[in-house]
Amino acid sequence: xxxxxxxxxxxxxxxxxxxxxxxxxxxxxxxxxxxxxxxxxxxxxxxxxxxxxxxxxxxxxxxxxxxxxxxxxxxxxxxxxxxxxxxxxxxxxxxxxxxxxxxxxxxxxxxxxxxxxxxxxxxxxxx
Amino acid sequence: xxxxxxxxxxxxxxxxxxxxxxxxxxxxxxxxxxxxxxxxxxxxxxxxxxxxxxxxxxxxxxxxxxxxxxxxxxxxxxxxxxxxxxxxxxxxxxxxxxxxxxxxxxxxxxxxxxxxxxxxxxxxxxxxxxxxxxxxxxxxxxxxxxxxxxxxxxxxxxxxxxxxxxxxxxxxxxxxxxxxxxxxxxxxxxxxxxxxxxxxxxxxxxxxxxxxxxxxxxxxxxxxxxxxxxxxxxxxxxxxxxxxxxxxxxxxxxxxxxxxxxxxxxxxxxxxxxxxxxxxxxxxxxxxxxxxxxxxxxxxxxxxxxxxxxxxxxxxxxxxxxxxxxxxxxxxxxxxxxxxxxxxxxxxxxxxxxxxxxxxxxxxxxxxxxxxxxxxxxxxxxxxxxxxxxxxxxxxxxxxxxxxxxxxxxxxxxxxxxxxxxxxxxxxxxxxxxxxxxxxxxxxxxxxxxxxxxxxxxxxxxxxxxxxxxxxxxxxxxxxxxxxxxxxxxxxxxxxxxxxxxxxxxxxxxxxxxxxxxxxxxxxxxxxxxxxxxxxxxxxxxxxxxxxxxxxxxxxxxxxxxxxxxx
Numbered sequence: 113x114x115x116x117x118x119x120x121x122x123x124x125x126x127x128x129x130x131x132x133x134x135x136x137x138x139x140x141x142x143x144x145x146x147x148x149x150x151x152x153x154x155x156x157x158x159x160x161x162x163x164x165x166x167x168x169x170x171x172x173x174x175x176x177x178x179x180x181x182x183x184x185x186x187x188x189x190x191x192x193x194x195x196x197x198x199x200x201x202x203x204x205x206x207x208x209x210x211x212x213x214x215x216x217x218x219x220x221x222x223x224x225x226x227x228x229x230x231x232x233x234x235x236x237x238x239x
Numbered sequence: 240x241x242x243x244x245x246x247x248x249x250x251x252x253x254x255x256x257x258x259x260x261x262x263x264x265x266x267x268x269x270x271x272x273x274x275x276x277x278x279x280x281x282x283x284x285x286x287x288x289x290x291x292x293x294x295x296x297x298x299x300x301x302x303x304x305x306x307x308x309x310x311x312x313x314x315x316x317x318x319x320x321x322x323x324x325x326x327x328x329x330x331x332x333x334x335x336x337x338x339x340x341x342x343x344x345x346x347x348x349x350x351x352x353x354x355x356x357x358x359x360x361x362x363x364x365x366x367x368x369x370x371x372x373x374x375x376x377x378x379x380x381x382x383x384x385x386x387x388x389x390x391x392x393x394x395x396x397x398x399x400x401x402x403x404x405x406x407x408x409x410x411x412x413x414x415x416x417x418x419x420x421x422x423x424x425x426x427x428x429x430x431x432x433x434x435x436x437x438x439x440x441x442x443x444x445x446x447x448x449x450x451x452x453x454x455x456x457x458x459x460x461x462x463x464x465x466x467x468x469x470x471x472x473x474x475x476x477x478x479x480x481x482x483x484x485x486x487x488x489x490x491x492x493x494x495x496x497x498x499x500x501x502x503x504x505x506x507x508x509x510x511x512x513x514x515x516x517x518x519x520x521x522x523x524x525x526x527x528x529x530x531x532x533x534x535x536x537x538x539x540x541x542x543x544x545x546x547x548x549x550x551x552x553x554x555x556x557x558x559x560x561x562x563x564x565x566x567x568x569x570x571x572x573x574x575x576x577x578x579x580x581x582x583x584x585x586x587x588x589x590x591x592x593x594x595x596x597x598x599x600x601x602x603x604x605x606x607x608x609x610x611x612x613x614x615x616x617x618x619x620x621x622x623x624x625x626x627x628x629x630x631x632x633x634x635x636x637x638x639x640x641x642x643x644x645x646x647x648x649x650x651x652x653x654x655x656x657x658x659x660x661x662x663x664x665x666x667x668x669x670x671x672x673x674x675x676x677x678x679x680x681x682x683x684x685x686x687x688x689x690x691x692x693x694x695x696x697x698x699x700x701x702x703x704x705x706x707x708x709x710x711x712x713x714x715x716x717x718x719x720x721x722x723x724x725x726x727x728x729x730x731x732x733x734x735x736x737x738x739x740x741x742x743x744x745x746x747x748x749x750x751x752x753x754x755x756x757x758x759x760x761x762x763x764x765x766x767x768x769x770x771x772x773x774x775x776x777x778x779x780x781x782x783x784x785x786x787x788x789x790x791x792x793x794x795x796x797x798x799x800x801x802x803x804x805x806x
Contacts, residue, residue, distance in 0.1 A: 155263040166249025194287040
């Protein structure tokens with residue numbers, strides 16, 4: 113067992129599960145989407161990105177790319193959320209919530225691809 | 240490809256993760272800890288404000304407690320997070336700085352910068368491997384001629400020396416092993432602007448590796464190589480190296496020439512060496528007994544050159560005669576008077592101090608001169624740092640390998656016509672012819688450096704002449720020699736050789752008519768070369784030189800001139 117591999121896989125899968133948990137629920141219902149869960153998803157996703165730094169293989173480059181996509185989507189979600197709560201006059205309405213959740217759904221897709229790549233790598237390396 | 244970037248990323252993994260964790264925990268703490276608003280109600284900070292607060296706190300800006308004054312609980316958390324964020328930042332910045340100071344990393348950076356500099360070169364350049372004595376002279380001479388070089392040397396100290404040398408233009412340089420093909424590739428071996436590769440390191444094996452690599456990758460490119468053994472010379476010649484310079488052979492040839500034909504030797508010397516020997520040195524007697532001290536590479540080369548002539552050779556060497564394969568040999572180093580007397584120094588004409596030790600060589604020369612003051616002395620200098628002593632030794636010839644190779648290579652680089660002329664002179668002409676030529680050279684340059692340069696009559700080198708030829712004007716060779724400032728004066732130069740197709744015309748007359756494609760070799764002061772450039776590339780100047788009228792040659796002037804003629 114390789115400790116580094118465990119940590120790596122742990123964070124990648126955790127990023128996906130947290131993201132999935134946040135995405136679950138009615139798309140425009142703010143009660144179904146927990147802000148803390150979103151926060152955890154964002155932080156774990158960022159840690160994932162840093163963990164993927166410096167891998168020179170082709171697969172490594174793909175993993176980094178998917179992670180960057182997830183980060184980008186989640187950061188945009190955070191900005192929209194902050195805008196809705198603090199700046200917008202209407203507050204967090206159904207419309208805003210829908211766009212937040214749909215963007216998080218995009219990030220989820222990127223995270224899923226990331227996990228698939230992880231599985232592919234594991235299968236290729238059979239050790 | 241992006242080595243540097245990957246290393247940076249990998250080394251920064253830990254600091255970045257620490258930073259993210261510390262920030263996220265701090266933000267979470269502020270969201271979870273209850274605060275109090277100005278009405279005394281319980282207030283929970285949201286993520287937006289928490290992130291705002293941690294951002295300015297972490298960077299130690301400190302805008303104060305927002306949006307409401309903190310409770311004691313919040314203050315305690317803030318205290319903790321202030322220290323942890325500052326430590327996280329210090330850790331991150333510290334590791335970044337340590338990466339930049341890491342020698343391996345900075346070597347990588349320098350290599351990348353060097354490769355980028357070379358790739359960006361858009362002028363023709365030479366790739367010089369080895370910046371020792373030879374490399375230093377060649378690079379400096381090339382720089383004077385506005386030709387760029389890319390320098391690779393294995394010693395960091397030599398590269399530093401290059402940067403301190405105050406060359407007129409910046410030269411990309413790298414401290415690396417030039418025998419590695421990827422280093423050569425970074426240094427522009429396959430660059431389209433690279434004119435030639437000069438392998439001048441002091442190790443034959445490295446030079447061989449450079450020559451082979453460049454001949455394999457770029458078969459058409461000129462390769463000039465220095466070597467010190469016959470085996471390597473044969474090896475280099477076998478795969479078509481353009482010029483192989485062996486300092487010992489070259490110098491032996493040069494010395495032998497001075498014995499056989501003193502004036503031809505002087506012409507050769509004037510054309511090749513920047514500081515030439517005085518005309519009077521040709522009157523010295525050179526035929527008779529020569530003593531050669533040291534039967535190493537130099538001694539052997541010299542013996543094989545001189546053995547054909549009317550000279551008696553006495554070899555003085557430390558090794559037993561059987562080892563050297565000589566029937567007659569005086570045993571000893573040559574530094575003692577008794578050994579030299581045994582060799583017959585009193586009635587010898589010359590002595591060659593050619594051992595591998597500088598102190599021995601100087602001692603041999605001093606002792607010999609004491610015994611016979613009229614002796615011609617040739618002394619071999621092995622270490623460049625001893626230059627001052629050797630220069631003041633009043634020896635007739637100083638043989639310094641680095642300088643010899645540099646001069647020979649510069650002759651090749653200046654113009655390929657010069658070696659052609661020298662071979663022609665050695666094959667076809669006698670010493671009397673050389674004496675006349677020498678007098679002419681002497682009247683042109685006096686004691687200054689005799690430079691040589693060549694023109695090919697084509698669009699690139701002589702656009703003005705091509706224009707005039709296209710107009711059908713007959714052009715004589717004499718136009719080159721008129722001063723473009725005042726055509727009554729002539730430039731301090733004269734033509735040495737004209738090559739037209741296969742025919743070679745040495746010392747062509749001034750009335751020779753020029754044709755397209757002619758190659759002309761000139762010698763004279765380098766000042767004259769600059770003036771000549773003017774004549775051949777500027778049509779107006781050429782017009783003045785040919786006719787004496789310095790009208791401007793624009794459209795208006797031509798139109799007016801035509802009207803004038805008509806009227």
